[in-house]
Amino acid sequence: MKYIELELTLSSLEICSEVLQSDLCDIGFDSFLDKADGFFAYCREDVFNQEALNVLLGNFKANNPHICVSTKFKEIEQQDWNSEWEKSYKAVLVEEFCYVRAGFHPEMPEVKYNILISPKMSFGTAHHPTTYQIIQFLKDEQVYGKDVMDMGTGTGVLAILCKKKGAQMVDAWDNDEWAFENAKENALNNNADINVRLSDASNLNKDYDLFIANINRNILLQDMALYAKHLRTNGVLLLSGFYDSDVDALTQMAKANNLVLIDHISKESWAALRFIKK
Numbered sequence: 474m475k476y477i478e479l480e481l482t483l484s485s486l487e488i489c490s491e492v493l494q495s496d497l498c499d500i501g502f503d504s505f506l507d508k509a510d511g512f513f514a515y516c517r518e519d520v521f522n523q524e525a526l527n528v529l530l531g532n533f534k535a536n537n538p539h540i541c542v543s544t545k546f547k548e549i550e551q552q553d554w555n556s557e558w559e560k561s562y563k564a565v566l567v568e569e570f571c572y573v574r575a576g577f578h579p580e581m582p583e584v585k586y587n588i589l590i591s592p593k594m595s596f597g598t599a600h601h602p603t604t605y606q607i608i609q610f611l612k613d614e615q616v617y618g619k620d621v622m623d624m625g626t627g628t629g630v631l632a633i634l635c636k637k638k639g640a641q642m643v644d645a646w647d648n649d650e651w652a653f654e655n656a657k658e659n660a661l662n663n664n665a666d667i668n669v670r671l672s673d674a675s676n677l678n679k680d681y682d683l684f685i686a687n688i689n690r691n692i693l694l695q696d697m698a699l700y701a702k703h704l705r706t707n708g709v710l711l712l713s714g715f716y717d718s719d720v721d722a723l724t725q726m727a728k729a730n731n732l733v734l735i736d737h738i739s740k741e742s743w744a745a746l747r748f749i750k751k
């Protein structure tokens with residue numbers, strides 16, 4: 474059986490890989506392999522439909538004009554996709570403090586926090602700098618006994634880490650059905666008692682000591698006032714999901730909401746910010 478290998482290179486990964494892969498599944502692509510700037514997608518040659526692919530990519534480009542997409546095609550023989558994927562999928566160790574792994578990676582007992590993540594179609598495996606940065610912040614953050622919100626929880630990785638660090642109560646919300654299901658599964662696999670909910674900031678109804686949001690510039694700007702409103706005095710807000718060039722806009726919005734910038738980290742042009750509510 475021959476397969477078509479489609480190599481997709483994207484100028485921004487944000488959440489577009491997941492969106493595109495889900496759309497490609499609908500037109501017959503059945504396996505995916507991530508690469509640094511995009512992914513490979515595989516489709517059986519007899520199922521491959523060039524016209525459907527053109528329509529899909531045309532729609533994606535129209536909906537995401539800021540993202541450049543380039544494609545390359547190759548015909549290849551069938552492979553054992555699972556083992557190929559497992560070979561390319563590495564666990565992530567964040568500063569000897571937190572180890573984020575899939576089920577086929579052995580545990581690292583010498584690392585205090587081992588988190589088992591079944592990545593599926595959700596964001597949050599710590600491979601992306603934005604997740605990595607929040608885990609870096611959480612290393613030094615006082616979490617024990619705190620009430621925590623992880624808005625845009627994705628796989629639930631950050632919420633699970635907070636619970637493992639002794640948070641009293643952790644809410645983990647995401648407005649995406651895939652993420653909602655995946656976060657529940659990951660919470661169960663890690664014995665983490667967190668409250669996963671399919672929701673966005675419009676349903677916030679209680680206050681937190683620590684509020685985390687790794688989403689994107691526009692949602693963070695739009696919802697910052699709600700985050701601040703539901704953060705207790707001296708509570709901490711951790712934000713990521715945006716570029717260094719967005720830091721000024723986010724910091725100004727934070728200032729207008731009584732949030733004082735305390736820390737700023739940057740990794741591969743992605744920024745993460747730590748604020749305290751006055």
Ligand SMILES: C[S@@+](CC[C@H](N)C(=O)[O-])C[C@H]1O[C@@H](n2cnc3c(N)ncnc32)[C@H](O)[C@@H]1O
Nearest residue numbers: 596597604625626627647648649652673687688
């Ligand atoms: C960049 S991922 C972060 C995932 C995970 N928290 C991490 O740090 O790896 C952003 C997540 O936010 C979710 N999201 C996007 N807009 C949202 C909104 N308005 N409210 C809640 N979740 C949202 C997406 O579905 C996605 O799972």
